[in-house]
Amino acid sequence: MAENAGPAANETLLFLTDDQIRKGIEAMFFAYRGFTADPDRILAVQGYGRAHHRAMHFINRSPGTTVNNLLAILGVTKQSLNRVLRTLIEDGLVRSEVGTRDRRERHLYLTDAGAALEHELSTAQRDRMRAAFRQAGPEAVAGFRRVLEAMMDGDMRRHYVRFRETDS
Amino acid sequence: MAENAGPAANETLLFLTDDQIRKGIEAMFFAYRGFTADPDRILAVQGYGRAHHRAMHFINRSPGTTVNNLLAILGVTKQSLNRVLRTLIEDGLVRSEVGTRDRRERHLYLTDAGAALEHELSTAQRDRMRAAFRQAGPEAVAGFRRVLEAMMDGDMRRHYVRFRETDS
DNA sequence: CTTGGAATGTCAACAAGGCTGACATAAATT
DNA sequence: AATTTATGTCAGCCTTGTTGACATTCCAAG
Secondary structure (H helix, E strand, C coil): CCCCCCCCHHHHHHHHCHHHHHHHHHHHHHHHHHHHHHHHHHHHHHCCCHHHHHHHHHHHHCCCEEHHHHHHHHCCCHHHHHHHHHHHHHCCCEEEEECCCCCCCEEEEECHHHHHHHHHHHHHHHHHHHHHHHHHCHHHHHHHHHHHHHHCCHHHHHHHHHHHHCCC | CCCCCCCCHHHHHHHHCHHHHHHHHHHHHHHHHHHHHHHHHHHHHHCCCHHHHHHHHHHHHCCCEEHHHHHHHHCCCHHHHHHHHHHHHHCCCEEEEECCCCCCCEEEEECHHHHHHHHHHHHHHHHHHHHHHHHHCHHHHHHHHHHHHHHCCHHHHHHHHHHHHCCC
């Protein structure tokens, strides 16, 4: 792994003190609340929760994905996901199609109504993220991404990278 | 607020495209899982959850804090927090002392056992954060913090800043 | 071809931890 | 004395995690 070999390597190690790390941890905690606040507000009105948002986000990202696939990405049990999917399907936001090649699989798509809600949610979340990005500047954003990627578990990083490379 | 006025301002606006923002959103989602994974594993063994971790973290950060104070930081209802605090007090991890100046208040402290568990949890979390910081480098870390701070809600930023400036 | 296992998805029941509402108590404030 | 504030508690609800049991479908070994 290519270690950072910048100038004044001795001095810059200050960024690894427990105190700096602790600040990072608290920043992560408080920021994540902001990250989910806007979609949560919208969802509460409709009687949905964060789990519905996550499902719709990733169905939108890869239409036709299977339940199993979604399971691996979301990192929950199939039973948990199923409850969420059931309500989304009942409410006409998600469409589930039996696979043609393998009839055990269900391929998931957003309906028009589902796409509309997903768009509303993701717009709210994107607006805040965009404001933060603009305020912090492009170099900060690059660093933000770099740290987050290094923080992911191996499995999650695989999913993330797969998405990152899709339709770059 | 001082807008970024770096060189090639035209070109660098590319970092604000919807696609870049979406990558940031997904990075945040996947990274937060890694962020909580290690403490969650430890907590599961003891029958506690993330809520207990958060309470202990902030009691450790400001010993003697009141219930009301903790409520504002954690952003939950008193009923929710009380359930968690009750079990922590019953199990001898947290001590609650009636205030001397204002006897309505309860001041919260970690017991030795509580401090030990808190330390175990925060060590696990810090280790991962430190690894990510080291891998990403000091400039990336600065950017990471900058973006997260810009992402916080106003109230949360107030709490964060208060902590950040305490015993810097 | 049949049969047994593996993969996939569904239903039921439970627990953690959010939430609201109502209420009690004690202390401080007016 | 009356009101407000800080805290705790009870009851009940919702979302979203969990396990266990089960149905369906596919595939591969006999």
